[in-house]
């Protein structure tokens with residue numbers, strides 16, 4: 461056994477007693493999947509640093525192509541969150557005007573029915589906050605809250621090397637969703653935030669992120685402010701038959 465394998469096995473066995481599964485675990489997993497949601501207001505309660513490490517180690521159990529594990533994560537806490545938010549404010553570019561100059565999340569024209577789904581989540585969020593459809597200023601003020609991770613005590617920036625291909629972005633998505641679920645299973649709330657990506661030039665030097673990395677997302681982590689209106693709505697999902705086709709065997713086509 462090489463040193464590397466040995467170190468890896470010890471780390472894994474340290475996690476297993478907590479992560480070990482029971483035979484009929486579907487209801488438990490399903491509950492966690494269903495309970496996860498994007499949280500946009502957090503309490504002041506801190507997150508134990510040991511728990512953050514545990515969540516990251518479990519998230520890294522996510523699958524990745526040829527087990528390359530191409531993710532990089534930068535964990536920051538309130539003072540750094542505040543410093544970065546202030547620097548972004550000072551850079552003079554409003555969040556809604558920022559250029560997606562390192563990668564693009566959305567095309568200019570989002571096709572139907574995806575554009576309607578996108579509008580629905582905006583309507584649900586701003587509706588919950590009592591922001592009218594024409595109140596652009598209030599929407600911008602809310603959107604600015606992305607930059608302080610919605611008040612979360614912990615922010616995680618995830619990056620991927622620009623020397624890699626799209627496959628590694630799939631891996632990063634796997635990592636991120638695993639992180640969200642293990643956090644949820646511990647009673648911690650999250651919000652994935654691509655809103656940081658256009659500010660990579662400001663964020664880069666603050667976290668020591670190399671030029672060869674692409675800032676893909678931020679993830680807010682903390683305890684949900686249960687009474688906050690922005691946490692009061694649930695997003696819907698399109699019915700299964702809209703997007704899944706159970707292809708009949710060739711003879712029946």
Ligand SMILES: Cc1cc2nc3c(=O)[nH]c(=O)nc-3n(C[C@H](O)[C@H](O)[C@H](O)COP(=O)(O)O)c2cc1C
Nearest residue numbers: 496497498500581606651652653654655656677695
């Ligand atoms: C990669 C990614 C980036 C996202 N970026 C943002 C963001 O910048 N700000 C935000 O408020 N929500 C963001 N979201 C949250 C989505 O709006 C949310 O996942 C979606 O509306 C579904 O709602 P749910 O997460 O509560 O199920 C992002 C989600 C993903 C997966």
